[in-house]
Amino acid sequence: MIVRSLLDTDLYKFSMMQVVLHHYPAAQVEYRFKCRNPGIDLVPYIGEIRAELEALCSLRFTPEELDYLRSWRYIKSDFVDFLGLFQLNAKYVDIAPSQTAEGEIEIRIVGPWLHTILFEVPLLAIVNEVYFRNTQPGLDLAQGRARLRAKIALLRADPEYADCRIADYGTRRRFSREWHEEVVRTLRDGLGEQLAGTSNVWLAWKLGLTPLGTLAHEYLQAHQALGPRLRDSQRVALETWAKEYRGDLGIALSDVYGLDAFLRDFDMYFCKLFDGTRHDSGDPFAWGEKVLAHYQANRVDPRSKILVFSDALDMPRVMQLYRHFRGRCQLAFGVGTNLTNDVGPTPLQIVIKMVRCNGQPVAKLSDSPGKNMCDDPAYVTYLRQVFDIPPEA
Known part of the structure; x- marks a missing residue:
């Protein structure tokens, strides 16, 4: 089992999740996975990734973990109470071979923002570890x-x-x-x-x-x-x-x-x-x-x-x-x-990004064009107009 605690994620997931609970509890979102490395075949590992996903979804916050979160001055008590009832649900995640690119996989996370926000970081950690334990077994560190x-x-x-x-x-x-x-x-x-x-x-x-x-x-x-x-x-x-x-x-x-x-x-x-x-x-x-x-x-x-x-x-x-x-x-x-991940083999450049919220496309238009990710080119064009951002070269 790769992820053994729901605390095994980045802090900003909890800080954002608290805002979602208090301000946007009904928001519905969609995330998608992308591997930026060319020629990486993740299809053979789908079964293992799914098994690790099921294990992740069996986890609950322990009383000791909740006490730790409660000790932070910016975490509200009602949010910790909510986490005491929280459990990830695999029904919101679909993992399958890509229909458009041979050797690639598609991971789609669709559901309430409040109940899907914690998937991204542990899922990426799972994909990484499954890939490297299969392609680099027994690697000398x-x-x-x-x-x-x-x-x-x-x-x-x-x-x-x-x-x-x-x-x-x-x-x-x-x-x-x-x-x-x-x-x-x-x-x-x-x-x-x-x-x-x-x-x-x-x-x-x-x-x-x-x-x-x-x-x-x-x-x-x-x-x-x-x-x-x-x-x-x-x-x-x-x-x-x-x-x-x-x-x-x-x-x-x-x-x-x-x-x-x-x-x-x-x-x-x-x-x-x-x-x-x-x-x-x-x-x-x-x-x-x-x-x-x-x-x-x-x-x-x-x-x-x-x-x-x-x-x-x-x-x-x-x-x-x-x-x-x-x-x-x-x-x-x-x-x-x-x-x-600086141990010899080339690291995977993988991301899971939000692409829709409440049924509408959303996008990031960063200063590094390769980081942009949106499934609606017309929306990207509109977003550039609204924020007065010149088209990519």
């Missing part, structure tokens, strides 16, 4: 351990980086559950205070670390279909978030419609209201410069704000970004696949 030690040594070697802190963001694409735990434990012991925490709630609980995360793209995408005028959907999403958390979890995600469209909505009110912003696509240096200039233009001291970098980071890139921006703002770095 000595190479992965050596690479991990080298990353720790690189960050620790120069006193210049003593205040540079990283976090584990690697649950979705980890090589395996056991390797993920070994990686985070090794980082904790090797980096000390330079490890800010982990996005994985179960590991944070087990290893005494800080769980980290706020919101994901699906949260802002869903607001395209949740009632407000489409042009106002980003502002409404941020306003609803602030209303729910009253100052906690104050990192805004900036790339659902591209940075320029985000900054048009992220006015002085939001600049002051949110603690900072997160980068997840496009050139991180150009992004950071634009965001800092935007704070200054809105009479906000950038040194009081946090820039969170989380897009395909490795240790050299973390250090480059730290050198470039240090002293000008507060910095945070979330490193994912390069920590939890």
Whole structure:
């Protein structure tokens, strides 16, 4: 059994789920799976993936897990009570060979947002581990351990980086559950205070670390279909978030419609209201410069704000970004696949993204075109018009 606790997921799933319970309990959504690696044949493993899905759906939150969640100041007691009754249901998930692309699989998750939001992260972890245990049986992890030690040594070697802190963001694409735990434990012991925490709630609980995360793209995408005028959907999403958390979890995600469209909505009110912003696509240096200039233009001291970098980071890139921006703002770095799946074989680049909400298409138009995912080209064109985003080259 790969996933053994419903806490074995990323924090932002719980923080978004609480907003869904309190504000959008009737919303209906659809998610779809995509593997971005060419030539990966996952069809032979469908049976194993389904079996792991059934095992996942047998899990319930334990009293100890609920007590842990209840200890967070921003988690409401009624949400924890709801989780005490919660159980994932496999009826919302369909896994089958692709009808259009040989060797590919289709995973569709369709149902109430409140009851499907927790599928994404553990399902991706399951697909990863099933694939690698079949294609790399008995892999010697000595190479992965050596690479991990080298990353720790690189960050620790120069006193210049003593205040540079990283976090584990690697649950979705980890090589395996056991390797993920070994990686985070090794980082904790090797980096000390330079490890800010982990996005994985179960590991944070087990290893005494800080769980980290706020919101994901699906949260802002869903607001395209949740009632407000489409042009106002980003502002409404941020306003609803602030209303729910009253100052906690104050990192805004900036790339659902591209940075320029985000900054048009992220006015002085939001600049002051949110603690900072997160980068997840496009050139991180150009992004950071634009965001800092935007704070200054809105009479906000950038040194009081946090820039969170989380897009395909490795240790050299973390250090480059730290050198470039240090002293000008507060910095945070979330490193994912390069920590939890750097053991030799090429990692899978797999995602599960929301594509519909309340029967309407929703889309992400990030600063990295390869990350966009929508099944309705006409809607994408309309979305670009509404948010004044130029067509892709």
